Amino acid sequence: MERIGIDRLPDFSDEIASMVRERSSWAYQARLFDVPQSLSPSPSGSDECQAVPVSFREIVSEIQDTSYLTHGIFYYPAKFIPHVPYYCVRHFCSEGEWVIDPFAGSGTVGLEAVLARRNAILIDINPLLKHIAELKINFRQVDVDQATLFKRIQAMLGSSDEFEPAWSNLEYWYPPEILAVLKRYWGWFHKNSSDVYAQMIACSLLRASRRFSWAEHKAPKLFRSRMKLRDIEQLLQTDWQATLNEFIWERAVDVLHRVRSLAHLTHRHSCRAIAIAGVDSASVDLTDLPEVGLLVTSPPYMQAQEYIRTFKLDLFWLGYSEETVKRIAQLEIPYRKAPQQFHSPTYSQIYEQVERPDLKDLMNAYFYYTTRALQNAATKLKAGGSMCVFVGNPKIDGIEIPTWRIIAEHFETLGFQMYGVYEDAIKNRQLFRGRRNKNPEGMPSEFLLVMRREG
Ligand SMILES: C[S@@+](CC[C@H](N)C(=O)[O-])C[C@H]1O[C@@H](n2cnc3c(N)ncnc32)[C@H](O)[C@@H]1O
Numbered sequence: 001m002e003r004i005g006i007d008r009l010p011d012f013s014d015e016i017a018s019m020v021r022e023r024s025s026w027a028y029q030a031r032l033f034d035v036p037q038s039l040s041p042s043p044s045g046s047d048e049c050q051a052v053p054v055s056f057r058e059i060v061s062e063i064q065d066t067s068y069l070t071h072g073i074f075y076y077p078a079k080f081i082p083h084v085p086y087y088c089v090r091h092f093c094s095e096g097e098w099v100i101d102p103f104a105g106s107g108t109v110g111l112e113a114v115l116a117r118r119n120a121i122l123i124d125i126n127p128l129l130k131h132i133a134e135l136k137i138n139f140r141q142v143d144v145d146q147a148t149l150f151k152r153i154q155a156m157l158g159s160s161d162e163f164e165p166a167w168s169n170l171e172y173w174y175p176p177e178i179l180a181v182l183k184r185y186w187g188w189f190h191k192n193s194s195d196v197y198a199q200m201i202a203c204s205l206l207r208a209s210r211r212f213s214w215a216e217h218k219a220p221k222l223f224r225s226r227m228k229l230r231d232i233e234q235l236l237q238t239d240w241q242a243t244l245n246e247f248i249w250e251r252a253v254d255v256l257h258r259v260r261s262l263a264h265l266t267h268r269h270s271c272r273a274i275a276i277a278g279v280d281s282a283s284v285d286l287t288d289l290p291e292v293g294l295l296v297t298s299p300p301y302m303q304a305q306e307y308i309r310t311f312k313l314d315l316f317w318l319g320y321s322e323e324t325v326k327r328i329a330q331l332e333i334p335y336r337k338a339p340q341q342f343h344s345p346t347y348s349q350i351y352e353q354v355e356r357p358d359l360k361d362l363m364n365a366y367f368y369y370t371t372r373a374l375q376n377a378a379t380k381l382k383a384g385g386s387m388c389v390f391v392g393n394p395k396i397d398g399i400e401i402p403t404w405r406i407i408a409e410h411f412e413t414l415g416f417q418m419y420g421v422y423e424d425a426i427k428n429r430q431l432f433r434g435r436r437n438k439n440p441e442g443m444p445s446e447f448l449l450v451m452r453r454e455g
Pocket of ligand 1: 108
């Protein structure tokens with residue numbers, strides 16, 4: 001059998017295990033059920049309403065670590081800080097009710113909903129959500145153990161089944177020797193994909209498949225960097241396969257402890273999340289889904305990097321075809337042309353000031369499809385239910401776009417009333433353009449817009 005470096009793993013796993021146990025212990029998690037302080041409502045409509053400065057990190061001081069519990073098992077750019085859905089779910093809907101997120105990404109809202117004993121409908125154009133939701137949110141098995149995980153990893157390391165991703169460009173991202181090993185590991189996963197341990201390992205394999213590629217893993221955008229080419233060249237001079245196996249093991253153990261903590265916390269809950277992934281929120285048919293008490297979401301950024309492009313490596317390893325990836329990428333907001341002009345008083349004023357035609361189109365597509373997606377999800381909202389939308393005010397052509405105000409004006413014409421808008425300073429939200437520019441659109445803060453559907 002080839003050199004796998006597995007003999008060193010058990011000691012290492014104990015260290016990781018105790019670290020994770022400490023972070024996700026019962027005592028620590030139990031505090032999360034406290035009721036947060038309240039945000040006071042504004043008496044005026046969107047034309048007069050002013051944003052009230054708040055700090056969700058202070059309001060929800062129970063959360064000390066944004067990647068606590070299973071929030072930490074999947075990487076996703078521009079994730080919600082869990083404090084915001086934590087607050088909204090507990091404050092704007094009741095136990096047992098449903099919550100909907102039409103831009104669910106990695107399912108932050110779903111996990112916060114389930115922890116607070118609410119159910120969630122999660123929708124996203126990115127098919128990855130489907131692979132995330134079970135482990136991250138719906139996992140209820142308390143009896144998973146490290147010894148079985150270890151056996152599964154051994155089986156994977158020794159497996160000879162190969163998986164060939166349906167991607168003509170794959171060789172561009174990997175040296176041949178690493179690619180050959182990853183094909184075997186993913187081959188094992190695809191043969192065992194219904195097994196929960198295999199799913200935990202896949203979570204770790206996704207990270208490894210990026211880390212051990214020529215793709216820059218320190219920036220969300222998918223590109224080959226010179227530094228990464230050099231790092232991989234150096235790695236290949238070492239016992240790289242042992243390093244790869246350790247990496248997979250270390251992360252899989254971390255996932256195991258996190259999902260087991262989640263199961264301990266929620267195994268008596270009957271609530272869960274439904275993930276509808278790989279679909280366009282602006283047009284997906286939601287007829288058969290239950291009524292919800294709350295819509296809470298963070299839409300895409302206006303000028304951010306495409307999500308589907310960012311996740312190409314993951315999607316091909318998970319078995320998606322080039323055709324599927326291309327089709328869904330075309331539906332991503334705001335990279336598709338809107339069939340008609342969006343209108344709102346503030347929007348129209350700003351639209352006139354923007355000079356570049358491509359930026360005018362981008363802005364139009366953004367508001368047209370974002371509001372359609374919100375509107376579609378809001379068809380499930382009960383009378384008197386709340387809608388919480390977390391957005392930034394990016395600059396286009398040097399002009400600041402008051403996104404929350406434009407969305408508020410649109411929904412006021414549809415019978416929604418302002419509850420309030422709360423401005424939260426951005427501390428550190430990893431966006432798309434790389435390490436040096438974590439906040440590419442120069443946004444110092446984000447806004448939580450809260451509206452109520454007329455009862
Ligand atoms: C800011 S992210 C949401 C992150 C999420 N709140 C989290 O914590 O993981 C915006 C999401 O909008 C999704 N998106 C973009 N266009 C979409 C569309 N047409 N339909 C559904 N989702 C879309 C992207 O895939 C991305 O996951």
